[in-house]
Amino acid sequence: MRERNAAILEKAKLYENEFIKSISKDEKPSFHLCAPIGWINDPNGFSTFNDEYHLFYQYYPYDTIWGPMHWGHSKTKDFIKWEQLPVALAPDEDYDMEGCFSGSAIEDDGKHIIMYTGVLDKTNEEGKRILRQTQCIAIGDGINYEKLDCNPVITNEMLPEGSSLEDFRDPKIWKDGNEFYTVVASRSKDGSGQILMYKSRDLRNWEYVTIVDKSENKIGRMWECPDFFKLDENYILVISPQEVKADKNGFHNGNNTAYIIGKYDKNNNNFTREKYSVIDYGLDFYAPQTFEAKDGRRIMVGWMHSWENRIVPHDFKWCGMMTIPRELTIKDGFLIQNPIREIENYYKNTVEYNDLSIEKEISLEGINGRAIDITLDIDASKSEEFQIKVAKNEEYETLISYNPRKSIVTFDRSYSGKYGDTLHRRDISVKENDGKIKLRLIIDKYSVEIFINDGEHVMTSTFYTPLNATDITFSSQGLTLANIKKHDIIV
The missing domain is CATH 2.60.120.560 (Exo-inulinase; domain 1)
Structure with missing residues (x-):
């Protein structure tokens, strides 16, 4: 089994390495990270490791349309020049056989820790389809990553009562003191989005903490790709709401991105929402992710594409780009974004x-x-x-x-x-x-x-x-x- 699984990842690495050469450098953006070959979507694992900045992404190397998700991998020292690294994850275990969905990464004790969503899709003995999303861990050295033998580490049994077993994804991990925390997107019993928090001391054993915030069908429905961090004296929850109806506050129909500013009481695990707004008002921006750089800057990158409006030419051998990384600050209670100064x-x-x-x-x-x-x-x-x-x-x-x-x-x-x-x-x-x-x-x-x-x-x-x-x-x-x-x- 292990040899078969390793072959799936090795196949992706070999394919990527061979066919990247078929695309001229002149065809690609000059200073934005883009698909090396095939398709990319959500940015994943935006993090520091060994004094370099790493960015992973949802990746299907074999075609320019979405397929079973792998994790592509690049790194940089200045957010402008990117070095391509081998594919980091492939869907090669029973619990992630339908895709290694979005997640995040942190550096801890000299190791690079990835947390991602594994998707299982199978038919049981009674002929019933079973679709499940669970949270998994892989640990690596900046090039090679090994999935924990105890995966998945957060299962459907750890969801609040009535939550969807099929919409439970996109963990964002961080460490506070001796404990690891993660926020995960989920769909509540009313069918709309909620953001759940879990914690662990050893990455293997996790416990449910709280519901950070929920849509209640007021800011779209399902919330994807959460991020939760402190900026100045504010806590910010970043979400990517789906099934949004356009309104006069800047939200458009379909998939959006938004930030919610509030206060967080750690002792009582209580987030109090104060205001929310749209992150980006353009046609091509989704699933942003942030991290804190070595110098303390909070930096964000997003997927520069749209699910609904594919306009990439049919003869391209690659599809999907990331935005220029952006420095985030707060001014007068609103999120401010500016291009990375290294440009x-x-x-x-x-x-x-x-x-x-x-x-x-x-x-x-x-x-x-x-x-x-x-x-x-x-x-x-x-x-x-x-x-x-x-x-x-x-x-x-x-x-x-x-x-x-x-x-x-x-x-x-x-x-x-x-x-x-x-x-x-x-x-x-x-x-x-x-x-x-x-x-x-x-x-x-x-x-x-x-x-x-x-x-x-x-x-x-x-x-x-x-x-x-x-x-x-x-x-x-x-x-x-x-x-x-x-x-x-x-x-």
């Missing part, structure tokens, strides 16, 4: 324009390309609308616009070159400021992450326009004053 080490060919008066559509010498960091300070108080077009040529363009009258920022990829009738446009309402706004765009070949007003809001979206579309233009309906600074990102 500044890769700035080249800086171009700056100050006190520009923009009315008709213009291009600016030195401002173009598909791997750039560009910041715009805009005063559009005398304008009806200000527009930026990126990834542009005579045939294609992707549009970012600001309407100062309605205080709305819009992303629109309708003319980016995708033939399918998928969702192409999304709006976000920003605070009124007499027509003034600051926009920072991180563009990397097939994506743009828009950081608004120093990270108060973020919109993340992808577009797969041919790479020869590199022009950038600016235009205004009425007069807009602007300061613009651009850096090429050369990795």
Whole structure:
């Protein structure tokens, strides 16, 4: 049995190693982690180990669509340059035969500890299908990982009464003192999401602690991919709600991401919710995960894709990217996100324009390309609308616009070159400021992450326009004053 199981993982490693070579480096993003081959989704195991940063991800190397989940693996020293490592986990045990689903990792006592969801799907002797999700542990050295012989360590018998046996996944592990803790996504007896907490002293024996928070069918239904951490004096619960109905607070239909800020009483295991909000307002952002870096920064990364809107070209041999890692802070009770500061080490060919008066559509010498960091300070108080077009040529363009009258920022990829009738446009309402706004765009070949007003809001979206579309233009309906600074990102 053990030899058969080892063969499943070895097959994935050999396949990955052989076929990665079939994809040119030029076809992939310059500084965002993406699928080495095949498909990736949720980021997993974002952690420090041996003074390097590791990121795992849900992975199916054999096709560019979702399949039985493995764990892919990469590492970095600066969050910009990523080194590909061998596949870490494969679905090769009875308890994870249908997939090694999402989870997390920590470093402890010189070991790299992975906690993940194992999925069992089988038919019993009576012909009844049995689908179960349980929590499992694997321990490794940064390259090779061995699953515990006592897996699964958290089973369905440890769920609150009435909870779903089939929706119980995505453990996020941390250590506090001598005890390990984890929060796990679950579906309660009313059919909506709840986040459960467990604790252990030895990783093998776990006990149920509490329900941290629950949806009660008010913030979507099932909550996926929880994260729970302290930031300044606040505790933050990150969730990825499914089955959401759009509302005027920024939630859109379908899968969303949200954060809940509150207070946590450790002695009584009680989390008190104070407010909640959307994390990212773009078309392609899901399942974020955070960790605390060596210098104390809380850093988050998300999956830069959408379950509902697949726009990756059919001839690509890879599918799925991660966002640029983001530094998280709290300001006035809200979560602030900004690109990892290490990106500044890769700035080249800086171009700056100050006190520009923009009315008709213009291009600016030195401002173009598909791997750039560009910041715009805009005063559009005398304008009806200000527009930026990126990834542009005579045939294609992707549009970012600001309407100062309605205080709305819009992303629109309708003319980016995708033939399918998928969702192409999304709006976000920003605070009124007499027509003034600051926009920072991180563009990397097939994506743009828009950081608004120093990270108060973020919109993340992808577009797969041919790479020869590199022009950038600016235009205004009425007069807009602007300061613009651009850096090429050369990795």
